[in-house]
Amino acid sequence: MDITKKRRRIALGCEGSANKLGVGVILHEGDLSDPSSCTSTVLSNVRHTFVSPPGTGFLPKDTAHHHRSWFVRVAQQALTDAGLSPHEIDCICYTRGPGMGAPLTSVAIAARTLALLWNKPLVGVNHCVGHIEMGRAITGASHPVVLYVSGGNTQVIAYAEQRYRIFGETLDIAVGNCLDRFARALEISNDPAPGYNIEQLAKKGGRVLLDLPYAVKGMDCSFSGILTRVEELAAQMKAGQGKGPDGEPYTAADLCFSLQETVFAMLVEITERAMAHVGSSQVLIVGGVGCNERLQEMMGAMAADRGGSVYATDERFCIDNGIMIAHAGLLAYETGFETPIEESTCTQRFRTDEVLVKWRK
Amino acid sequence: MATDSTVEFPCALSLDIPFPDARLASVALQALRVDKELSHLVRRDLSVATPEGSTDPTVLRVQYQAATNRMLRVAVNSFLESIALVLEVQQELDVDALQSRQGSAGSG
Numbered sequence: 001m002d003i004t005k006k007r008r009r010i011a012l013g014c015e016g017s018a019n020k021l022g023v024g025v026i027l028h029e030g031d032l033s034d035p036s037s038c039t040s041t042v043l044s045n046v047r048h049t050f051v052s053p054p055g056t057g058f059l060p061k062d063t064a065h066h067h068r069s070w071f072v073r074v075a076q077q078a079l080t081d082a083g084l085s086p087h088e089i090d091c092i093c094y095t096r097g098p099g100m101g102a103p104l105t106s107v108a109i110a111a112r113t114l115a116l117l118w119n120k121p122l123v124g125v126n127h128c129v130g131h132i133e134m135g136r137a138i139t140g141a142s143h144p145v146v147l148y149v150s151g152g153n154t155q156v157i158a159y160a161e162q163r164y165r166i167f168g169e170t171l172d173i174a175v176g177n178c179l180d181r182f183a184r185a186l187e188i189s190n191d192p193a194p195g196y197n198i199e200q201l202a203k204k205g206g207r208v209l210l211d212l213p214y215a216v217k218g219m220d221c222s223f224s225g226i227l228t229r230v231e232e233l234a235a236q237m238k239a240g241q242g243k244g245p246d247g248e249p250y251t252a253a254d255l256c257f258s259l260q261e262t263v264f265a266m267l268v269e270i271t272e273r274a275m276a277h278v279g280s281s282q283v284l285i286v287g288g289v290g291c292n293e294r295l296q297e298m299m300g301a302m303a304a305d306r307g308g309s310v311y312a313t314d315e316r317f318c319i320d321n322g323i324m325i326a327h328a329g330l331l332a333y334e335t336g337f338e339t340p341i342e343e344s345t346c347t348q349r350f351r352t353d354e355v356l357v358k359w360r361k
Numbered sequence: 362m363a364t365d366s367t368v369e370f371p372c373a374l375s376l377d378i379p380f381p382d383a384r385l386a387s388v389a390l391q392a393l394r395v396d397k398e399l400s401h402l403v404r405r406d407l408s409v410a411t412p413e414g415s416t417d418p419t420v421l422r423v424q425y426q427a428a429t430n431r432m433l434r435v436a437v438n439s440f441l442e443s444i445a446l447v448l449e450v451q452q453e454l455d456v457d458a459l460q461s462r463q464g465s466a467g468s469g
Contacts, residue, residue, distance in 0.1 A: 068446045072453045079459065086456050105396055109443055112392040113450040341391055 003090060003334055004032045010043070010084065011091050011333065012114070013326025014075075016067040016107035017099025017127050018152055019050040019058040023075045024323025025082040025089070028330055035359075040137050044081035045316055045323040046074050055187040057180065064102035071110045078322065086118040093329025096124035096339070097350035099152060104346035112344055123329040124339040127320075128153060128352040132164055133331060134324035135286040139311035143282060145274045147267060147299070148352075150287035150320070151176035151195075154267075155352060156219070156274045162357045167274040168219035175263050176289045178223040182259060185234045186252050193319070198256045199292050205257025208244040212262045219273050221266045230259050264295045268302050281308025290318040331359040370404055370426035372433040377410065378444065383417040389447050390421055393440075402428040403436045 003009060008029055015022040024045040030038030050066035052058045079085070094111035097104060115122040132146050146157040146164070154170040173181075176195060183194030188201065212229055215222040234255060236242040244250040271283055283303050285296065290312055300310040317324065335358040367373070380386035386409045394407045404426045409418040423440060427433035452458060 065442070068442060071446065072449050075450075075454060076462075085459060085463065106443070106446065109392055109396075110446055110450050112395065113388060113447050114454060116388040116391055117451060117455050342395060344395055346396075 006090070007031065009330060009334065010089050011093050011123070011326040011330035012075075012078065012089050013093040013125070013130075013322045013324070013329055014071075014107050014111045015095045015127070015130070015320055015322045015325045016103045017095050017097070018103065018150075018320060019052075019063050019066070020047055020320040021050070021067045021070050021074055021107070022047040022320060022322030022325075023071075023078040024321060024326050025078055025084060026323055026326040026330060028334070032334055040327060042323050043084065044078040045321055046077045046081065047319070047321055048074050049192065051191045054189050055184050056190075057184060060100045060102040063100060064106040067103050067106045068110075071107065074322075075110070075114070086120070089118065089120060091121045091123050091329065091333045091338075092118070093123045093125050093325045093333075094344070095127050095130070095325055096345070097127065097347035099127055099346075099348065101346065101348050104348070108344060108346050112341055115341065121333065121338045122341060122344050123333050123337065124344055125325045125329045125332070126350050126352060126355045127325075128155065128157075129164060129355050129357070130324035130328040131286040131318075132157065132284075132352075133328040134317050134321075135284045135311070135313055137327060138313045138317055139284060141282050141284045141311040143280055144284035144311060145271060145278060145280050145282065146284045146286060147271045147290070148287045149175050149267060149285065149289035149295075151180050151289075153287060154221070154223075156270050157352060158274060158278045158280065159357070159360065162360060163353045164355065164357060165353050166351070167277065168221070168270040171217065171220050171222045172224040173227065175223055175267060176287070178227045178263060179259070179289070181227055182230050182234070182255075185231045186255070188252075193288065195289060195292065198260065199294065201253050202256035202260045202294065205251065205253035205255070208246060208248075208250055208254050208258070209261060210244060210250060210254060210258035212258055214262060214266060216266050216269050219270055221270055223263065226259070226262060230255060260292070260294055264292075264298050267295065268298050271299065272302050272306070275306065275308070281306050282311065283308070284311045286313070286318060288319045291315050335359050367426070370402070370428055372427045372430045373425060374433055374437055375422070375424045376437075377412075378421045378423070379412070380419050380421060383409070383419050385451055386419050386421050388451065389444065392447055393443060398436060400432060400436070402432050405436070405440070
């Protein structure tokens with residue numbers, strides 16, 4: 001049946017570009033000829049995270065192994081939570097990229113198998129567009145500048161003429177990658193996520209703000225130099241030689257606090273620059289680092305100064321998940337987009353502005 | 362098979378994987394042939410074959426040729442991990458498997 005004629009449209013989405021494996025089912029209801037009347041409902045959102053030991057990061061081979069081991073269980077739970085059987089699903093969506101090669105491919109293989117077994121079309125989705133569309137759907141933000149910040153990505157995005165255009169981005173590593181690698185230097189636990197534990201530890205800091213490089217370059221920013229410096233400070237502290245500006249020894253909490261304050265201020269600056277450029281007063285923060293309440297607070301202060309506000313989602317949606325892939329995939333499918341099985345490859349590099357956002361004016 | 366390629370890729374392995382029916386063998390073939398081999402020193406050929414005494418193509422045949430034994434081993438191990446996933450998805454998430462799970466789980 002022609003999808004554009006159906007009043008209830010359902011997609012299953014599969015995500016595994018980093019260490020989170022997610023499967024979710026979404027329902028779109030309403031007449032597509034009147035898009036503003038359509039609603040989106042999350043029917044299920046199941047996730048399992050591969051956590052590596054403290055002091056280590058997650059490697060592609062082990063992550064792919066984790067996703068292969070957990071896919072069936074996570075998918076079964078997603079179907080059970082949604083209370084659906086395969087024939088009620090209209091399409092299978094999967095993350096085409098960007099992300100880590102082996103993990104992406106392991107999930108794509110499972111998604112292709114489902115599509116073939118259930119005889120459903122397949123839709124390849126850009127991971128970043130998934131985050132953006134889910135953020136828009138959950139928060140209702142109408143015309144925001146989007147700050148997409150995670151372990152793998154750091155971009156400032158604004159929508160114009162059917163593209164999510166990148167106004168600013170990291171010139172080297174993502175802000176989340178900087179935080180995650182710093183966590184390794186201090187052997188901070190990766191459970192539930194290194195960034196979360198840095199945030200909690202940072203709350204105990206604040207006595208001193210240690211001097212770290214501040215690397216905003218026009219509309220872009222850079223984090224690898226900051227990482228080098230903060231790793232140096234961590235090593236000095238471990239060697240008993242770390243002294244703050246007041247001559248007193250600084251602690252891990254002081255390092256966490258100082259790192260957050262520095263990198264978040266940089267993100268606020270490049271976001272504000274894009275807002276001025278575009279004439280928007282709304283900010284939508286998406287991606288795993290968007291869960292950070294200090295970042296939300298700092299961004300909120302800047303937005304309020306400009307007469308605007310910050311929109312953010314909770315950990316169900318800002319951390320990588322399958323429902324955002326289902327949602328963005330279904331939006332694309334409703335415009336007639338589909339990925340033939342033979343073309344359903346994955347790619348580690350997939351620019352956000354490569355996607356034609358046909359479902360928006 | 363051209364003699365040139367056996368000289369360049371002297372290490373070879375062929376696997377025949379039986380499936381319960383032609384449909385499942387075909388699903389596996391279509392799901393697994395999409396991704397290219399990561400190394401240009403490895404060649405992979407995937408097809409379905411009809412076993413002796415049968416009329417249906419229920420066997421998935423994979424033929425690997427590689428430049429070294431190590432590359433062959435790495436490629437085959439990786440393939441086996443992927444096909445194990447395909448098999449598990451077929452076993453647990455096929456339409457009939459989900460129906461019988463729902464049936465035994467009861468209502469509510």
